[in-house]
Amino acid sequence: MKALIELYIQQFKTTLAMMVAYRASLLIWMIGQVLEPLVYLIVWSIVSNNNGGSIGDYTTSQFAAYFILLMLVNQVTYTWVMYEFEYRIREGNFSFTLLRPVHPIHADIADNISSKLITTPSMIVVAVALGLVFHVSLAPQPWAIALFFPALFLAFAIRFFIEWTLAMLTFWTTRVGAANQTYFVLMLFLSGQFAPLALLPAPIQVLANILPFRWLISYPIDLLMGRLTFNQALIGLGVQAAWLIVSFILLRVVWRAGIKVYSAVGA
Amino acid sequence: MNYLRLTMAFFWVGVISEVAYRINFFFQLFQSLISLGVAIAGISVIFSYTDSLGGWNAQEILALVGVYLLVGGIIGLIIRPGMEQFIASVRDGNLDFTLTKPEDAQLLVSIQRTNLWSLIDIALGMGVLITALVRLGEKVGAGQAGEFVLVLVAGGSIIYSFFLILATLSFWFVRIENILTVFQSLYEAGRWPVSLYPGWLRYGLTFVIPVAFATTVPAEALTGRLNWQTLVAASIVALVLLVVSRLFWRIGLRRYAGASA
Amino acid sequence: MIKDSGTAPTVDIKDLRKLYMVTQQESGAGAAVQSLIHRRKLIVPAVDGISFHLDPGEIVGFLGPNGAGKTTTLKMLSGLLHPTAGEVKVLDYIPWKREKAFLRQITLVMGQRNQLVWDIPALSSYELNRVIYHIPLDHYRRTLAELTDLLELGPLLHKPVRNLSLGERMKCELAAALLHQPQVVFLDEPTIGLDVTMQRRIRSFLTEYNQRFGATILLTSHYMADVQALCKRVVVIHHGKLLFDGELAKLVQKFSEYKTIIVQIGDCQNNMADYGEVVSCEDGRITLRVPKAQTARVTEQLLADLPVIDLLVEDPPIEEIIDRVFAQEKA
Numbered sequence: 001m002k003a004l005i006e007l008y009i010q011q012f013k014t015t016l017a018m019m020v021a022y023r024a025s026l027l028i029w030m031i032g033q034v035l036e037p038l039v040y041l042i043v044w045s046i047v048s049n050n051n052g053g054s055i056g057d058y059t060t061s062q063f064a065a066y067f068i069l070l071m072l073v074n075q076v077t078y079t080w081v082m083y084e085f086e087y088r089i090r091e092g093n094f095s096f097t098l099l100r101p102v103h104p105i106h107a108d109i110a111d112n113i114s115s116k117l118i119t120t121p122s123m124i125v126v127a128v129a130l131g132l133v134f135h136v137s138l139a140p141q142p143w144a145i146a147l148f149f150p151a152l153f154l155a156f157a158i159r160f161f162i163e164w165t166l167a168m169l170t171f172w173t174t175r176v177g178a179a180n181q182t183y184f185v186l187m188l189f190l191s192g193q194f195a196p197l198a199l200l201p202a203p204i205q206v207l208a209n210i211l212p213f214r215w216l217i218s219y220p221i222d223l224l225m226g227r228l229t230f231n232q233a234l235i236g237l238g239v240q241a242a243w244l245i246v247s248f249i250l251l252r253v254v255w256r257a258g259i260k261v262y263s264a265v266g267a
Numbered sequence: 268m269n270y271l272r273l274t275m276a277f278f279w280v281g282v283i284s285e286v287a288y289r290i291n292f293f294f295q296l297f298q299s300l301i302s303l304g305v306a307i308a309g310i311s312v313i314f315s316y317t318d319s320l321g322g323w324n325a326q327e328i329l330a331l332v333g334v335y336l337l338v339g340g341i342i343g344l345i346i347r348p349g350m351e352q353f354i355a356s357v358r359d360g361n362l363d364f365t366l367t368k369p370e371d372a373q374l375l376v377s378i379q380r381t382n383l384w385s386l387i388d389i390a391l392g393m394g395v396l397i398t399a400l401v402r403l404g405e406k407v408g409a410g411q412a413g414e415f416v417l418v419l420v421a422g423g424s425i426i427y428s429f430f431l432i433l434a435t436l437s438f439w440f441v442r443i444e445n446i447l448t449v450f451q452s453l454y455e456a457g458r459w460p461v462s463l464y465p466g467w468l469r470y471g472l473t474f475v476i477p478v479a480f481a482t483t484v485p486a487e488a489l490t491g492r493l494n495w496q497t498l499v500a501a502s503i504v505a506l507v508l509l510v511v512s513r514l515f516w517r518i519g520l521r522r523y524a525g526a527s528a
Numbered sequence: 529m530i531k532d533s534g535t536a537p538t539v540d541i542k543d544l545r546k547l548y549m550v551t552q553q554e555s556g557a558g559a560a561v562q563s564l565i566h567r568r569k570l571i572v573p574a575v576d577g578i579s580f581h582l583d584p585g586e587i588v589g590f591l592g593p594n595g596a597g598k599t600t601t602l603k604m605l606s607g608l609l610h611p612t613a614g615e616v617k618v619l620d621y622i623p624w625k626r627e628k629a630f631l632r633q634i635t636l637v638m639g640q641r642n643q644l645v646w647d648i649p650a651l652s653s654y655e656l657n658r659v660i661y662h663i664p665l666d667h668y669r670r671t672l673a674e675l676t677d678l679l680e681l682g683p684l685l686h687k688p689v690r691n692l693s694l695g696e697r698m699k700c701e702l703a704a705a706l707l708h709q710p711q712v713v714f715l716d717e718p719t720i721g722l723d724v725t726m727q728r729r730i731r732s733f734l735t736e737y738n739q740r741f742g743a744t745i746l747l748t749s750h751y752m753a754d755v756q757a758l759c760k761r762v763v764v765i766h767h768g769k770l771l772f773d774g775e776l777a778k779l780v781q782k783f784s785e786y787k788t789i790i791v792q793i794g795d796c797q798n799n800m801a802d803y804g805e806v807v808s809c810e811d812g813r814i815t816l817r818v819p820k821a822q823t824a825r826v827t828e829q830l831l832a833d834l835p836v837i838d839l840l841v842e843d844p845p846i847e848e849i850i851d852r853v854f855a856q857e858k859a
Contacts, residue, residue, distance in 0.1 A: 024440045032452035039456045042464055043313065043320070050317045178294040185301050194309060199316070269662075276659040284647040363608050364643035368660050369631035375660070524610040524624060 007102060011110035012117075019118055030119060033075060034126055040194060041067035041134070056199055062225070064134035066196055068127050069221045074193070075123045076116060077156045077216055081108055082180050085167035090174060094262070105164060105251075112160065140224045147233050151220045154240040159216045161247035171258035186211070192218030212243045273370065274378045281381035295384035299336075299391050306332045306458060321463040323490075326403045328459070331486040333396030335458050338422060338481045340388030342454075346427050348380040350434040351447055357437045362523070373516050377431070400489065407489060415488040418498060421505035422481040428508035429477055431516060438519035450476070457482035480504065536620060537581035538712055538744040539605060544614035546575040546600050546768075574600040576768030577614065584711075587738050587745040589759035589776070593854050597768040598748045602714045605746070606636045618712055632661060635710040639717035642701055644689045650700040651685040654707055661708040668707065674740075675703040678733050695726035702730070706737065713737075715747040719754055731757045752846040766854055780843050783853045787823045789816045791830055792838035803830060812837075817844070 019026055041064055048060040058066065088094040097104045130136075140148070166183055169176045188194050189204060191213035197205055208214045219236050222228050228236065285291060310332070314325040323331070353376045356362040365375050400407060407415075433446045457478040461469050473479040480501050487493040550570045575597040582588055592598050603609040604616055607623035607630065616623055621630035644653045658668045676682055679699045684692060692700065698718065706713070715734075719727040731754055738745055749755055755762060755776065762779055764772040772779055789804065791814050800806050803826050804818035818826045823841060830836060843849075 022440075024436075025446060028446050028449045032449040035456060036452055038468070039459065039464075042468070043459055046320060046463055047313055047317045050319070055316050175288070175291065175294060178297050181298045181301055185305055188305065189308065195312060200312060273659055276656050280645060280648060280652050280656055283649075283652050284645060359641070360638075361641055361643065363603070363606075363636065363638070364641070366608055366626065367606050367631055367634065367636050369628040369662075370660050372626075521610070524608060 004102070004106060007106060008110040008113075011107055012114040015111050015114035016118060019115060026119070030122065030126075033078070033123070034071060034130075037067045037071040037074070037193075038130070044195060045134070056196075058196055058199070061135055061137065063196075064131075065136045065138055065225060066221060068130050068134070068136060069224055070193065070217060071130075072123060072127050073152065073155065073217055073220050075120060076152055077159045079108075079112055079160055079163045081112075081160075081164050082167045082176070082183075084108070085170045086174070086176055089170045089262075098259075108164065109160065138224065140226055143230060144223050144226060144228075144233065147237065148220055148223050151223055151233075151237060151240065154237070154244055155216045155220055158212060158240065158243050158247050161244070161251045162212065162216075165247065165251045165254050168254050168258040171262045187213055187216075190214060191216050192221065212247070215240050215243055270374060273374070277378045278381050281383050285383045291384055292387075295387050299387050303332075303336065303391055303395065306335070309458075321460050323460050326399050327486075327490045330396055330399035330403070330489055331460060331482060332458060333392050333394075333399055334419075334486045334489075335392070335454075335482045336388050336395060337392030338419070338426070338457075338485070339454065340385045340390075340392055341423055342426060342430075343382050343385035343388060345378070345381055346423075346430050347447060348382045349377050350430045352376075352380045353434050354437045354447070357523070358441055366520075372520065373431070373513065376434075377427070396489070403490070411488060411491070414493055414498060415485055418480075418488050418493065418501050419485045421501040422477075422485055424505040425477045425480045425501070425508050428505075428512035431512040432508075435512070435516050435519040438523050454478055454481075460486070477504070477508075538584045538586075538619060539580075539582040539746065540615075540617040541581070541601075541605070542579045542615040543577050544575055544579065544601065544604065544616055545573065545577050545612045546597070546604060546609060547612045548572045548574050573768050575604070575611075575765075578765055578768070578770040579614075580763050580770065580773050582744050582746060584744055585738070585742045586761065587734070587747065587758050589755035589762040590746055590748045590765075591755065591762055591850065592748075592765040592771075596765050598765065599716055601765070602636065602716050602746070602748065606634055606714050607631070608636075632708060633710055634712040634714065635705040635708070636714045637702060637705045637716065637718050639698065639715075639720040642689070642697060644697070644700060644704055646690050647688055649686045650681075650689055650692075650704065653689070653704055654685075657704055657707050663708055667709075671707055671709055672703070675706060678736055679703055679729075695722045698722060698726070698730065699733075702733070709741055709743075711743055713743050713745045715745065715749075717748055717750065719749060719751055727751060727754065728757075734758055752850070756846060764850075764853065771853060776846075779853075780846065780849055784843055784849050785820055786817050786844060787820055788842045788844050789818055789823070789827060789830070790814070790838075790840040790842065791816070791834070791836055793834050793836055 044055075044058075044063045044067070045060050048055050048058065048063055053060055054062075085094075088097070094104075097107070163183075166179065167176075169179055189200065190197075190208045190211055192208075194200075197208050197214060197218055200208075208218075215236070219240070223233055223236070307329070310325060310328055313320065314328075318324065320328060353362070356365065365379070366372055368375055430447070430450070433450070436446065453472070453476050456464075456468075456472055461472050461479040461483045464472065469479070484493065484497060484501055487497065548571070550572050578597075578601070590598055590601070600609065604611050605618055605623055607626045610624045619630065619633055621627055623630065644650055645656075654668075654672060657663075658665075663671070676685065679702065681699060681703060684696050684700055689697060689700065702718070718734075719730055722730070734745065734747075735758060737743060745758075747754070747758065760775055762772070762774070762776050763770070764779065772782070788807070793812050793814065800809070800814055800816070804816040804822075807815040807817050809815070816826070827839065827841065830839065
C-alpha cells in the first residue's frame, strides 16, 4: 500500500513535469474540451429561443447550465487510455510496463488523476466565465451537492474501468478505431452529451436507462440541476455502484484473457 | 507536371500499403456511415423542435453536412496524414531524409502520405450533398456550381495552409501531435452554419481557425446565400494564407537547420 | 556532372564551427515549474573549428567518441544544418542551400533510422525514389539490378519492410540511398546493431560500390573493424576539434607508445614481469605490453633467456589506441 502511494506521488510529479513541458499542446487540448459542449449549448439555445424560450422543461438558461456542467463532468471523467493503449502496443512499449512489479492500471489512474488535478482549476474558471456570459443560475439543494461528489467520483471510476477494458481490445487487434468510434457515438447520444436525455425519442431514453452511459455524464448533472428527487438520487448512486462492480469484474476478466493473448503473440 | 507525377507516385505507395489492410475499407466505411448517422440523427432531433436554425432549414443543413463530410474527406485524404507524419518525423529525426531529397521539402512533406480510405468520406459527402440538393428542389446552375468549386478550392487551400502553419510549429515545440487532433474537434463546429455562433466565436472560426471557409462558405454557394464579398474574401484569404504559410515554413526550416542537433 | 573532377576536392571544409544554444532543465516538479519562468541557456560548441578535405573516390573514416561532433559535421556536409561559422563545400556546392543539383549527387545513410516506408515492400519505396530523383527508367533498372546483385537483395525486395530483420533492412536502406548513384556518400554508423557476418557483408559492399562508381565516402562507425577494412585514411575529432587527419597506420604509430609481444613457451614463468607488463597468460601463451622503444631489446632477451616456440610482435588493437587518444585529451 505504501509503495502504491509512493507510486502515485511519483506519477504526479512526472505528469506535472510532462504537462509543463508540453504546455502548448495542453492549452490546445483544453480549447477542444470546451468547444464541443459549447457548440451544442449554442445550437440548443437557438432552438429553444426559436421555440419561445424553452423546449420541454428546459429553458434557454437551463440549456446553458446543462452544457456547462456537462463540460465539467466530462473534464473530470474523461480518459485517453484508448488512444494511449493503441500507441503503446504499436510502439512495443507495453512490454516494459508489464515488466514492472505493479499492475499497469495504477500508472494510468495516477496519471489521469494528476493531470485532472492540474487542469480542472482552469476548467472551473472557464465554466464560471461561460456561466456569466450565458446568465446561468443554479441553486442546488445541499443534499444534492453532498451527493454530487460521490456520484462524480463513481462516474469517473466506472468510465475509467470501461474505457480501460475497451482499450484492451488492442491485445486482439491493432485496428480498434471502429470499436472506439462506436463507443463514442453511443456515448454521445446515450450519456446526454448531445442533448439532455429527456429531449431524445422515448426508445433512446429507455436504452439510456439500461446502459451505463447516462450514469457517467447525465446523472451527476441532473443532480446539480435539481432534476432528481432525493430518492431518485439515492437509487442513482445504487445503480452507479452496481455498474462499478460490473465494470470492475469485466476489467479483470478481459485483462486475464488479454494478457494471455498478448504474451502468446504480441510481446 | 512533375509535381503531379510525384503526387501520383506517393498516392500509389499509399494504395499499396493500404491494400495490405483491406479490412480497413470496411472499418472506414463503418466509421463514415456512423458519423453520417450521427449527423442525421442530430439534425432530426433538433428539427423535431424547430423549422429553421439561423435561417437554414433541415435540407440546407443536410447540404452543409454533405460539404462537411466532403471537406473532411479531403483533409483526411491528403492534408492531415502528411502533416501528421511530418510532425512525427521532426521528433524522430526522419525529416532529415526528406530534406536530403532533391525536391521542394514542403511539397514532399505535404504529399508524403495519403489515406486512401478517406475517399469513402468524399463519396459519401457528395452523395449527401446531392441528395440534399435534390430534396431542396434547388436548381444549381453552372454559375453556382462554378462558385461552389471556387470557394471549395479556396477553403481547401485555407485549411491546408492552416495545417501547414500548425505543423510547422513543431520546429519549435517538439510534441504537438495533439494540435491536429484538436483541429478535428474544432472542425465539428463546422457542421453547423457559423452564423449561429456569437460574434467572438464566429470570428474565431472564420479567421483564427478557418473552419467557416471550409464548410459554411461552400454550402452557402450551393444554397444561394453566397454574396460576392464573401467570394472575394475567401479567395484573398486563401492566397494570403498560402503565401504566409510558405514563409512560415521556410522560417521553421531555417530554425531546424540552425538549432537542432 | 561533377565540376573539375580530379582536381578540386570533393569535400572541403575550413574552420567549420557549429554552436548550439541549450536550455537546461533540471528534474523534479519544482524545477519544471520554475523553468516556465526562467530557463538557463548555455552555448555549447558541437563543432569547434575543424578543417579537412576529401579527394574524389576516397573512403575516409570519421572517428570520435559519442558527442564529439561527428553527426553534426555530417549534417552540415549534407545540408541539414547551417554552420555557425567557417566554410563548407561539397562538390563545389554550399550544402545548406540545398540546391537540387547538389542533393541529387549526395546521400546520407543513418544506421539508426530508416527512410523506407514501413508497411510496403522496399521495391515500392525505390520506385518512389526513382520519381523523386528523376532517375531515367533504364538507369534505374540497371542500378537496381547491380545493387540487388551486390547486396543479395533478391528475396527481400518484395517483402514488407516491417517483416525484415535489422540486417536485411539495412541492406535495403543502403540500396534506397544509392539508387541515384550519388557521387558523395555520408554514412553514419551504417553497421550499428548488426551481427558480424552482416557487418562484413556491408563492408565488402561499400568497397565494391566505391570501386565501381568511384564515389567518395565519409563514414562514422564505432566498429574499428569497419574502419580498418574500409579506410586508409581517418579523421579523428574530439570535443569538436580535429585531433588527427592522416593514414590509419600513422595514427597507430603516432599514438601507440606500446607494442604487444606474444610469446609461446612451455609454461607460465614467474619472472615474466621482468620483461614487461603481463597482459595475459594462458596455456604458456604470454602477452606482454612493452614500450615501443624497448621492443627490440625485450624481444632479443626473450629469445635468449627462454625456450621460445613462437614469438609475435603486434601493435595493440586499434580500439585501445583510440581509447588512449581520447583519454589523453581529457587529462
